[in-house]
Amino acid sequence: MIIRRSSETPARLWSGGTTRELFIAPVDSDYADRNFQVRLSTATVESEECLFTPLAGYERHLMVLEGEAHLEHQGHRSRDLRRFEVDTFDGAWQTLSQGLYRDFNLMVRYGSRGYLTHQLLSEQETLHLSPEPALLRAWYLISGRVELVSGEVLAAGDLLVIEPGDRLGLRSLQASQLVVSTIAF
Incomplete structure (x- = not known):
């Protein structure tokens, strides 16, 4: 990560x-x-x-x-x-x-192939991702704040990259808008 x-x-x-x-x-x-x-x-x-x-x-x-x-x-x-x-x-x-x-x-x-999508998380919404061995995934916060299971907080303008094989859990601390990037190798 x-x-x-x-x-x-x-x-x-x-x-x-x-x-x-x-x-x-x-x-x-x-x-x-x-x-x-x-x-x-x-x-x-x-x-x-x-x-x-x-x-x-x-x-x-x-x-x-x-x-x-x-x-x-x-x-x-x-x-x-x-x-x-x-x-x-x-x-x-x-x-x-x-x-x-x-x-x-x-x-x-x-x-390689890439995809971009917009995602809206409501306040207190949680997201859990399973490991994907051939995917690189990234979340760019347009607005809002999210907290990772590790306790780190991400704010607008921050980027989180999940490398192939990693798992992720996060919770939205307030309504948040994100760009989700998915890259298949």
Whole structure:
């Protein structure tokens, strides 16, 4: 189990705004070198229009957390996204983004599969996960607070990663919204 606190993930500039890398695997990989298997990040798009960085060899999943986005995958399709809607697309596509929004990103190297979903936990709701040997699972708290069985408390902006084979129990201390990432290797 890995916990990444919001305070541990500094904001970095990119052509359309700012981004925070929440998780990258393998541990010694680097986004700039394009040698990662999986990467989780958030981004704030502060430019009305910008081009996404091409990522050949990767499948991209983008979920809008705030605002609305229009993605134009040039030569392929376009997609309008509202809060908690997801678009999955080839990282090699030339993608034009329009709109001001905040998003959550999952990038996986082809050969693996990724999924993003939104989950709402009501106050005092509990969640128990069994070990899954071929799945990496992560929970990003959009809002609220949850407590792990270990007693650690996660707040908005924190990320919890459950590695293959790990189990998990948690309880929502207040109504909480999460992005759930599931990666199958």
